[in-house]
Amino acid sequence: MSASKALGQNFLFDAQLLDRIAAIPGDLADKAVLEIGPGPGGLTRALLKAGARVTAIEMDKRCLPALAELGDAYPGRLNVIQGDALKLDHAEIMNGESFAVLSNLPYNVGTALFVRWLGGEAWPPLWTSLTLMFQQEVAQRIVAQPDTSAYGRLAVLAQWRARAKLAMKVHRSAFTPPPKVMSAIVHVEPAAMPEGVSARMLERLTEAAFGQRRKMLRQSLKSVPGALEALECLGIDPQRRAETVSVDEFVSLARELSAG
Numbered sequence: 001m002s003a004s005k006a007l008g009q010n011f012l013f014d015a016q017l018l019d020r021i022a023a024i025p026g027d028l029a030d031k032a033v034l035e036i037g038p039g040p041g042g043l044t045r046a047l048l049k050a051g052a053r054v055t056a057i058e059m060d061k062r063c064l065p066a067l068a069e070l071g072d073a074y075p076g077r078l079n080v081i082q083g084d085a086l087k088l089d090h091a092e093i094m095n096g097e098s099f100a101v102l103s104n105l106p107y108n109v110g111t112a113l114f115v116r117w118l119g120g121e122a123w124p125p126l127w128t129s130l131t132l133m134f135q136q137e138v139a140q141r142i143v144a145q146p147d148t149s150a151y152g153r154l155a156v157l158a159q160w161r162a163r164a165k166l167a168m169k170v171h172r173s174a175f176t177p178p179p180k181v182m183s184a185i186v187h188v189e190p191a192a193m194p195e196g197v198s199a200r201m202l203e204r205l206t207e208a209a210f211g212q213r214r215k216m217l218r219q220s221l222k223s224v225p226g227a228l229e230a231l232e233c234l235g236i237d238p239q240r241r242a243e244t245v246s247v248d249e250f251v252s253l254a255r256e257l258s259a260g
């Protein structure tokens with residue numbers, strides 16, 4: 001099967017590496033796993049070997065025969081859905097059962113799904129962990145700390161009610177064909193949601209603050225009603241820039257504004 005550039009296809013075939021990736025979420029024996037973008041099924045095979053019950057969503061019809069073969073080798077343990085993961089309701093597909101997510105997706109689809117999985121008011125989510133391959137630069141943005149150029153919306157989103165860590169770096173040469181940049185796997189687990197904070201408000205604040213990240217907060221947060229008063233109330237200097245504001249400070253700001 002030739003790799004399609006349009007679908008962001010870079011495949012992994014190294015069974016040892018795939019076993020290590022499948023081990024990142026911990027023991028998967030009889031656990032429900034949602035895999036997005038299985039391609040011809042390298043990681044899928046490792047997940048099935050680890051004892052998982054896998055539901056896989058793949059857009060490319062050409063992958064279906066290889067996945068069907070894998071399903072025959074592990075009867076009743078692999079459910080393949082052909083479609084666009086961005087358009088499907090994952091909770092419905094998983095019949096309301098909690099599940100671990102593993103995926104190796106093209107950048108745009110991976111980031112869109114990541115933002116979706118971490119957003120919304122309902123918490124804890126139905127997923128128990130996200131184990132996701134990203135280009136290394138995006139992975140670093142997800143685990144970034146304040147006062148660094150990588151710190152931004154993705155870091156706050158990933159860290160305010162979840163724990164995010166860099167689980168593994170993957171060299172570009174591990175893929176067929178090799179992508180231009182290095183990759184890394186991020187592992188995220190849900191944590192307790194801070195009380196009295198609306199997720200929508202936190203998202204709105206980070207969007208405004210990092211939308212103009214070079215500007216001082218008193219300028220970038222102007223568009224959020226009450227934000228300048230909340231800064232004053234919390235003793236956060238309005239002359240600071242977004243990248244100096246810690247995740248806890250964003251949470252306090254969102255709490256102050258959620259109450260109003």
Ligand SMILES: C[S@@+](CC[C@H](N)C(=O)[O-])C[C@H]1O[C@@H](n2cnc3c(N)ncnc32)[C@H](O)[C@@H]1O
Binds near residue numbers: 012105
């Ligand atoms: C980078 S490849 C990885 C394939 C395989 N997991 C591996 O590691 O070898 C990404 C896969 O995601 C699929 N894909 C891309 N966009 C998708 C979408 N929106 N929904 C479902 N699958 C998608 C591609 O067809 C491709 O098989």
